[in-house]
Amino acid sequence: MKVLDLQSQGLLREQARSYRYVTGLEASGGSVGAGLPAKRAEQTTEIPLADHLADLAVEALIDEADLSPKPGLVDRRSNGAHTDMTLALMHASALALWPCLRQMAEAAEAIGGVGQPLRTALGRIGREGEAAMLATTGGVNTHRGAIWALGLLVAARAMGPHADPCTVAARAGRIALIDDPGATSEDSHGAQVRRRYGSGGAREQAQLGFPAVIAHGLPQLQRSRALGASETHARLDALLAIMAALADTCVLWRAGPQGLATVQQGARAVLDAGGSATLDGRRQLRLLDEHLLQLNASPGGAADLLAACLFLDKAGSL
Numbered sequence: 001m002k003v004l005d006l007q008s009q010g011l012l013r014e015q016a017r018s019y020r021y022v023t024g025l026e027a028s029g030g031s032v033g034a035g036l037p038a039k040r041a042e043q044t045t046e047i048p049l050a051d052h053l054a055d056l057a058v059e060a061l062i063d064e065a066d067l068s069p070k071p072g073l074v075d076r077r078s079n080g081a082h083t084d085m086t087l088a089l090m091h092a093s094a095l096a097l098w099p100c101l102r103q104m105a106e107a108a109e110a111i112g113g114v115g116q117p118l119r120t121a122l123g124r125i126g127r128e129g130e131a132a133m134l135a136t137t138g139g140v141n142t143h144r145g146a147i148w149a150l151g152l153l154v155a156a157r158a159m160g161p162h163a164d165p166c167t168v169a170a171r172a173g174r175i176a177l178i179d180d181p182g183a184t185s186e187d188s189h190g191a192q193v194r195r196r197y198g199s200g201g202a203r204e205q206a207q208l209g210f211p212a213v214i215a216h217g218l219p220q221l222q223r224s225r226a227l228g229a230s231e232t233h234a235r236l237d238a239l240l241a242i243m244a245a246l247a248d249t250c251v252l253w254r255a256g257p258q259g260l261a262t263v264q265q266g267a268r269a270v271l272d273a274g275g276s277a278t279l280d281g282r283r284q285l286r287l288l289d290e291h292l293l294q295l296n297a298s299p300g301g302a303a304d305l306l307a308a309c310l311f312l313d314k315a316g317s318l
Contacts, residue, residue, distance in 0.1 A: 050105035053157055053315065057101045057150045060310040061094035061143065064303055067235050071243075071266070071285065072292030073303055081254070081298040084140050093133050093142035100129025100147065101154050108155035114174045116181075118155065123180035126151050144188075145202045145304040152176055152206055153308055157315045165312040166214055173209035193249040197257065201249040202301060210308060216241040217309035224275055233277035236285075238309055240276070243267035243302040250300035259297045266291060 065087060068075035074085050107121040129147050134140070156171035157163060163171070194201055205212060220241035224234035244267040251260045266288035273280035292298065 048106075049158060050102045050109060053105045053154045054098050054102035056314050057154050057307075057311050058094050058098050060150070060307040060314075061097070061146055062091055063235070063310055064307040065090040065094065067232065067239070067306075069285065069289065070236070070239060070303070071289040072263075072298040073300070081293055081296050085142060089137055089140065090142055093137050093140075096132050096136040097129055097143060097147065097150075100125055100132060101150060103128075104151045104155045105158040108158040112159065114159075114171065114178075116178060119175055119178035119180055120182065122151055122155055122175065123182045127182070143304075145301060146307055148202055149206060149210070149304050149308045150311060153210075153311055153315070162316060164316055165218060166209075168312060168315065169210040169214050173207055176203070176206035193252045197247075197252055199247040199249055199252055201247075202304065205246075205301075205305065210305065212242045212246045212302075212305050213309045213312065216245045217305060218312065220271070221309060221313060224277070227275075227277075229275065229277040233275065235306070235310070236276040237271065239302060239306045240267040240270050240285075242305050242309070243299050244271065246299075246302050246305065248299050248301040251297045255295040255297040259295045262291050262295065263288075263297065263299055 065074060066076060068077050070080065073080040074082055074087055074090055076087060079086055103125045104122055107125060108118060111118045111121065126147050129151070130144060133143055133147070152172035152175055153168060155175060156168045159171065160167065193199055194203075200207075217238045221234050221238035224237040225231070229237065244264050246264075248260060248263065251263050255262070266284070270276060270281050270284040270288060273284045275281045276285055
């Protein structure tokens with residue numbers, strides 16, 4: 001499947017001239033991510049760290065979108081529980097965020113320490129990135145939560161060489177604890193869910209150092225790989241581990257506490273059946289997908305954290 005039409009590709013080349021995906025699509029047969037590890041290895045000494053980190057973050061967003069079959073989420077099969085999103089739109093949104101993510105990494109490198117100056121800079125750049133995302137998607141909120149999570153992680157990784165995932169996540173948590181003086185009072189879905197149900201949402205996940213990723217997603221990704229699962233199945237299992245542990249505000253907004261219980265119990269059922277690589281696990285995964293479509297529930301918070309998981313999985317190798 002082609003990621004974008006030619007007009008969209010031209011626009012994104014203008015937005016992110018350095019981005020390796022845009023120039024590498026044809027060489028990889030038009031498949032996002034295909035052949036990129038080898039290409040990146042050749043370019044390791046040629047481009048700045050901030051560019052590499054932005055590449056990895058966007059790669060994680062596109063890999064998350066492409067991963068199939070994901071229960072209730074946009075993927076290569078369908079739009080899941082969404083009527084306003086498509087796979088092509090998710091790709092376009094991810095690519096549009098590359099300049100923002102690079103600027104966050106550059107700010108972290110330049111400022112060099114966790115504190116108010118860095119938090120202020122990241123808040124400003126994040127709002128600019130959100131505006132670019134909304135301009136690209138026609139006002140659809142495709143990746144607001146991902147800007148928050150990946151922005152913090154990109155900045156945290158840019159501040160220290162060869163840091164392990166736990167260190168990067170903890171550093172990101174320290175940044176997230178600092179108030180953003182440029183933030184305005186919001187009445188987003190996440191804010192309303194926090195007031196109604198007391199769920200901490202994306203803000204709390206970041207401030208705690210991304211426990212759903214560090215304690216659940218990454219360990220499951222590594223376990224499934226060690227058991228011989230394909231990369232697709234290992235990533236699906238990581239998503240399910242995050243879903244089973246996360247009080248996902250996207251699910252709470254659409255389906256309330258009962259819907260969240262359905263998501264968490266269904267995700268655990270897949271893993272308890274042996275994971276997405278097994279026949280029983282795939283049966284449970286189909287049932288979970290059917291239940292989420294009936295509830296019109298989409299685990300978007302878990303999807304954002306899967307992208308964070310995939311980023312941390314690769315960022316330590318730079």
